[in-house]
Amino acid sequence: MPSRRRRPAVAGGLGIFIILMLVASAFFLDSLPILGAGSKYTAEFSEAAGLKASNEVRIAGVKVGKVTDVSLDGDRVKVKFDVKDAWVGDQSTASIQIKTVLGQKYLSLEPKGTERLNTKDPIPLERTTSPYDVIDAFSDAGRTAGDIDTEQLATSMETLSAAFSQTPDNIRASLDGVSRLSQTIASRDDSLRTLFDATTKTTKVLADRNQEFTKLISDGASLVQELNERQRSIAALLTGVQRISQQLTGLIRDNEAQIGPALDQLGGVIDILKNNNQNLAKAIELYSPFVRLYSNIVGNGRWFDQVIVNAFPPGLPDIPGYREPIRTLGVDPVRSPGA
Incomplete structure (x- = not known):
C-alpha cells in the first residue's frame, strides 16, 4: 500500500521536471541543429576588424545567419557563424564588411565551388579578407x-x-x-x-550614438517607403480623375443635343432673374416684416395666439325696467301706432 501511494507523487514530479525542461529548451530553439539553427561554419581571418558575436551574416546583401563566436586561435582569428537556408560551396570566400558609416560590421559570404562546404573544414585565411577601418x-x-x-x-x-x-x-x-x-x-x-x-x-x-544613427536611418527608410505609398495613391487618384473626365466627355458628346437646349433655357431663366432682381429684392424686403410678425405669433411653442375682433356685440349696461325698442320694422319711429 505505501508503494502505491508514492507512485502518483513520483509521476507528478517527473511530469513537472519534463515540463520545466521543455520550457527551458524553448529559449534555445535557435541553437538546436535539427530545429532550424542552420549549418555551423568557421572562417579564419588575419584580424577581427571589429566583428562581434551576433553580427549578421549576408550573402549578396541578404541576411542568412549570424556570427556566434569570435576568438583568437594562434596568429589568426577564428570566426564561427551559422547559415540557414543558403548554400555554401567548398571554394567560398568570406570578408568582413562595414555595415554603417559608424563602423558596424557584418560577415559577407560569396558561395563558390561545386560541392557543399564541410562544416568541419574552415574557410582558410587565403580566402578571407579583413576591411580597412577608417576610424x-x-x-x-x-x-x-x-x-x-x-x-x-x-x-x-x-x-x-x-x-x-x-x-x-x-x-x-x-x-x-x-x-x-x-x-x-x-x-x-x-x-x-x-x-x-x-x-x-x-x-x-x-x-x-551608433544606435541612434541606425534608428534614424531606419526611420528615414520608413519615411521614404511612406512617401512612395503616397505617391502611388496620388497616381491612382489622378488615373481615376482622368477616367472620370473621359466618361464625362463621352456623356456630354452623347447628350449634346439635349444638353444644348437645356443650357439655353437655363440661360433664359438666368436672364429673367437678372431682369427681376430689383423686384425680388423688394419682395424679400417686404417679406421680412411678415416673417417677424409670424414668428412672434407662433413663437410660443406648439400653438400660436390669435384674436378674432367683433365676433360678438359689445356688452350692454344692466338697466332695470322695460325699454322701448329704438326702431321697429314697418312703423314710424316718431309716431306710435295709436297716435
Whole structure:
C-alpha cells in the first residue's frame, strides 16, 4: 500500500521536471541543429576588424545567419557563424564588411565551388579578407602626429638646409621650401593638436550614438517607403480623375443635343432673374416684416395666439325696467301706432 501511494507523487514530479525542461529548451530553439539553427561554419581571418558575436551574416546583401563566436586561435582569428537556408560551396570566400558609416560590421559570404562546404573544414585565411577601418586609422594618425616633436623637426630641417647651403640653387630652394614647411607645421602645432583632439572626440560621440544613427536611418527608410505609398495613391487618384473626365466627355458628346437646349433655357431663366432682381429684392424686403410678425405669433411653442375682433356685440349696461325698442320694422319711429 505505501508503494502505491508514492507512485502518483513520483509521476507528478517527473511530469513537472519534463515540463520545466521543455520550457527551458524553448529559449534555445535557435541553437538546436535539427530545429532550424542552420549549418555551423568557421572562417579564419588575419584580424577581427571589429566583428562581434551576433553580427549578421549576408550573402549578396541578404541576411542568412549570424556570427556566434569570435576568438583568437594562434596568429589568426577564428570566426564561427551559422547559415540557414543558403548554400555554401567548398571554394567560398568570406570578408568582413562595414555595415554603417559608424563602423558596424557584418560577415559577407560569396558561395563558390561545386560541392557543399564541410562544416568541419574552415574557410582558410587565403580566402578571407579583413576591411580597412577608417576610424582606427584616423585615431592612430592623430596619436602619431601628436607624438611628433615639431620644434625638433623644424630645427633638423633648418640644420639640413644650412648644410646644403653651398649646393646648386635648385636644390637649395627645395631645401628652403622644406624648411619653411617644417616651420609652418611647428607654428600650427597647437592648432593641429586641437584639431586631432576634436576629431577623436567627434569619433567617440559618433560611436556612442551608433544606435541612434541606425534608428534614424531606419526611420528615414520608413519615411521614404511612406512617401512612395503616397505617391502611388496620388497616381491612382489622378488615373481615376482622368477616367472620370473621359466618361464625362463621352456623356456630354452623347447628350449634346439635349444638353444644348437645356443650357439655353437655363440661360433664359438666368436672364429673367437678372431682369427681376430689383423686384425680388423688394419682395424679400417686404417679406421680412411678415416673417417677424409670424414668428412672434407662433413663437410660443406648439400653438400660436390669435384674436378674432367683433365676433360678438359689445356688452350692454344692466338697466332695470322695460325699454322701448329704438326702431321697429314697418312703423314710424316718431309716431306710435295709436297716435
